[in-house]
Amino acid sequence: MKNGLKWVVVSILSLLLAVVGVWAASRFWPLPAEQREAMRLLQAPLPTPGANGFSALWTLRHDGLDAAGREAVMAQDVARWRQGTPGQRPVDSSADGRYPATPIPASANCGRRAVGCLEAVRADPDRFQAAHAGHEPLHQRVAAIAGYGHFVSAFAPFDTDPMVPLPALQPVFDPVSAHALAHVRGDSGAALAGACADILSGRRMAGQGDTLITSMIGAAMVESNARLLADILVELPADAAVPAVCDAALAPMTPAEQSLCTAMRGEFALAGAGLRLSSGDPEGNRLLLDVPRTQARIAPRYAWACAASAELVAARDAPTPIPGPAQDRFACIANPLGCTLANISGPDMRQYAGRPQDAAAMLRLVAAQRWLRQQPVAVSVALQTLPEALRSPTRTPVLSEEGQWLQVDRRVVVDELGPTLRVPMRAPAR
Numbered sequence: 001m002k003n004g005l006k007w008v009v010v011s012i013l014s015l016l017l018a019v020v021g022v023w024a025a026s027r028f029w030p031l032p033a034e035q036r037e038a039m040r041l042l043q044a045p046l047p048t049p050g051a052n053g054f055s056a057l058w059t060l061r062h063d064g065l066d067a068a069g070r071e072a073v074m075a076q077d078v079a080r081w082r083q084g085t086p087g088q089r090p091v092d093s094s095a096d097g098r099y100p101a102t103p104i105p106a107s108a109n110c111g112r113r114a115v116g117c118l119e120a121v122r123a124d125p126d127r128f129q130a131a132h133a134g135h136e137p138l139h140q141r142v143a144a145i146a147g148y149g150h151f152v153s154a155f156a157p158f159d160t161d162p163m164v165p166l167p168a169l170q171p172v173f174d175p176v177s178a179h180a181l182a183h184v185r186g187d188s189g190a191a192l193a194g195a196c197a198d199i200l201s202g203r204r205m206a207g208q209g210d211t212l213i214t215s216m217i218g219a220a221m222v223e224s225n226a227r228l229l230a231d232i233l234v235e236l237p238a239d240a241a242v243p244a245v246c247d248a249a250l251a252p253m254t255p256a257e258q259s260l261c262t263a264m265r266g267e268f269a270l271a272g273a274g275l276r277l278s279s280g281d282p283e284g285n286r287l288l289l290d291v292p293r294t295q296a297r298i299a300p301r302y303a304w305a306c307a308a309s310a311e312l313v314a315a316r317d318a319p320t321p322i323p324g325p326a327q328d329r330f331a332c333i334a335n336p337l338g339c340t341l342a343n344i345s346g347p348d349m350r351q352y353a354g355r356p357q358d359a360a361a362m363l364r365l366v367a368a369q370r371w372l373r374q375q376p377v378a379v380s381v382a383l384q385t386l387p388e389a390l391r392s393p394t395r396t397p398v399l400s401e402e403g404q405w406l407q408v409d410r411r412v413v414v415d416e417l418g419p420t421l422r423v424p425m426r427a428p429a430r
Contacts, residue, residue, distance in 0.1 A: 029331060031296050032328060034300055034323075035296040035297060035299055035300065035326070038296070038299035038300040038302070039295070039296055039299050039303075041306040041307060042264075042268050042299055042302060042303050044306075046261070048149065048150050048152065050147075050148055051148050051150075052150055052151065052152055053148025053151050053204075054074070054152055054153050054154065054167075054210075055073070056070060056148060057145070057151055057169065057214070058070075058074055058077070059074070059093065059095055059099075059167075060141055060167060060168070060169070060171050061102050061104075061138070061168055062099040062101055062102075063101075063137050063138070064100060073094055073095045074154065076094045077094055078154045078155060080094065081155050081164075082156075084161075086160035087160050087161065089161050090165075091165040102134070102135055102137070102174075104170060104171055104174050107127055107130070107131040108128065108131035108174055108177055108178075109177070110176060110180060113224050113227060113414065114176050114180075114223075114224040114225070114228045114231075115227065115417060117180050117224075117231070118180045118184070118228065118232065118235075120177075121177055121184050122180075122184050125184050125185065128177050128178070128180075128181045132177070132178045132181065135174060135178065138175075139175040139194070142171070142172050142175050142201060143175075143197040143198060143201060145172070145201035145204060145205065146200035146201040146203070146204050148204060148208075150210075151205060151208055151209045151210060152210045152262070153210055153211070157269060157270055158273065159276040159277050160277065161273075162270055162273035162276075162277055163270070166211065166213060169213065169217045172198075172201070172205075172217060172221055173220075173221070175194060175198055176195075176198070176225060176228055178194070179198075179228060180228055180232075183232045183235075188232060188240075192232060192246055193243040193245055193246070195225040195226075195228050195229045195232070195249075196229065196243060196248075196250070197249070198221060198225045199225045199249040199250075200248060200249050201218075201221060202219065202359070203218065203222055203359075204218065204257075205218025205221065206218030206219045206221075206222060206253075206257060206258065206356050206359060207257040207259050207260075207262070207356070209262065209263055209266075210262050210263060211263055211266050211267065212260070212264075212266075212267055214263065215260055215263040216352065216355055219358070220355075220359075222253075222360075222362065222363065223358065223359050226362045226366050227423070229246070229249075229366055230365070230369055230423035231424060234373075234424045234425065234426065238370075238374050239374060242370075249363075250367045250370075252360070252363070252364065252367075252389055253356070253363060255310075255311040255312075255314035256311075257356070258314045258359075259305065259310065260310075260352060260353065260356065261305045261310070263305070264302040264303070264304075264305040264306065265302070267302060268298075268299065268302040271298060271302075272291070275289075275295060275338075276291050278341065286337075287334075288335070288336055288337045288338075289335065290338050293331065293335050293338060294339075294341060297339065297342040298326075300323040301322070301325075301349060304320070304323060304353075305353070314356075314357065314360075316392070316394065317357055317393060317395055318394055319350070319394075320350060320353035320357075325342065325343045326342065350412075354410075354411030357411045358411050358412055358421060361392065361395055361410075361411070361421055362421050362423075364390050364391065364392065364397070365397060365406055365407070365408065365421060366423055367389075367390050368386060368390040368406060369423045371386070371390060372406070372425070373425070379399065379403070380399060380403070383397070383398075383399065395409060403426075404425060405420075405422040405424060405425060406424075407420045407421060407422035407423075408420065408421050408422075
């Protein structure tokens with residue numbers, strides 16, 4: 001009897017020791033090389049070109065502030081955030097109520113990604129004129145975004161508040177219909193200059209924002225203003241002079257301008273704060289949820305944007321390969337909740353990766369439109385000798401069946417906009 005009980009106790013202890021041993025081995029097992037490299041890419045120092053324009057974005061809606069005033073508002077709002085009550089930190093700006101905010105009426109909207117914008121404005125120019133009354137300072141601020149080098153938020157995520165305040169970026173699209181209105185009213189030079197200046201602002205935001213929303217808005221700015229630019233150019237003589245700013249705006253987007261590295265690093269930091277909130281522990285080391293190892297597990301989903309191969313992909317205009325969820329199950333023995341969280345389906349990173357590429361493709365289309373219209377031969381003939389800079393290794397522009405449009409397939413289909421990016425080759429009948 002005693003020997004039997006002793007054997008049971010020894011067996012249980014042996015089993016417990018084995019379980020503890022396996023758990024410990026799992027907890028301290030070396031991270032896979034892919035995860036270590038991903039963490040290195042996401043934590044390595046990055047150059048910060050030029051001045052930080054985040055305060056300009058944060059206060060974009062507000063009139064009556066000079067550069068120093070915007071920095072002062074930014075500093076005050078960051079202090080309010082840091083000193084706020086956990087879980088209830090203020091996400092608004094102290095500028096609200098102190099400085100007038102430019103209203104953005106729905107009547108100023110002229111179409112998703114500026115599709116049909118020129119037609120909408122021409123149908124009711126007085127409505128758009130009224131909608132933009134007093135908006136000139138805002139439009140100047142949107143154009144001035146191009147003068148900044150990067151956009152990095154000073155709002156640090158807390159474990160209690162992982163979602164940091166974001167600037168209201170909808171105002172960056174307000175000038176689009178104003179540029180269309182300038183063309184409709186007969187000032188095509190101002191319309192072209194305005195659209196090209198805003199393309200440059202979008203290009204800067206697309207590659208240098210520290211959140212995906214900043215980068216995606218930047219890419220959308222490029223596409224919207226480029227589409228309007230093409231609609232205006234096709235109504236002008238083929239040899240019409242364009243403002244100098246358009247030469248810079250239509251230059252091919254570089255891989256750096258299409259890079260989402262800064263954005264993905266910011267998103268990864270926010271994800272880490274969210275994991276620490278889930279663990280209830282600033283260090284995040286729990287028996288079932290190890291935050292540092294969970295971060296390493298999800299790191300490859302973000303680090304692809306910072307890999308050297310990302311620049312090669314952008315230069316080739318190729319679809320971006322995105323790593324899938326980690327497959328090593330042994331690591332999950334000591335981190336089951338972390339593995340569960342890491343395996344939850346997140347946003348489709350391919351959708352994000354493709355949007356800057358589509359913005360770059362839209363600029364190539366507009367540049368190709370200009371070049372083709374200036375050739376002395378039929379467009380279908382000239383298209384066969386399209387300069388290499390106006391096409392990519394994976395997407396060469398083609399004419400639509402009726403010859404009305406120059407187009408390429410989208411990398412990312414955007415709702416009702418369809419599967420193609422296109423610019424007109426003939427002015428619409430009026």
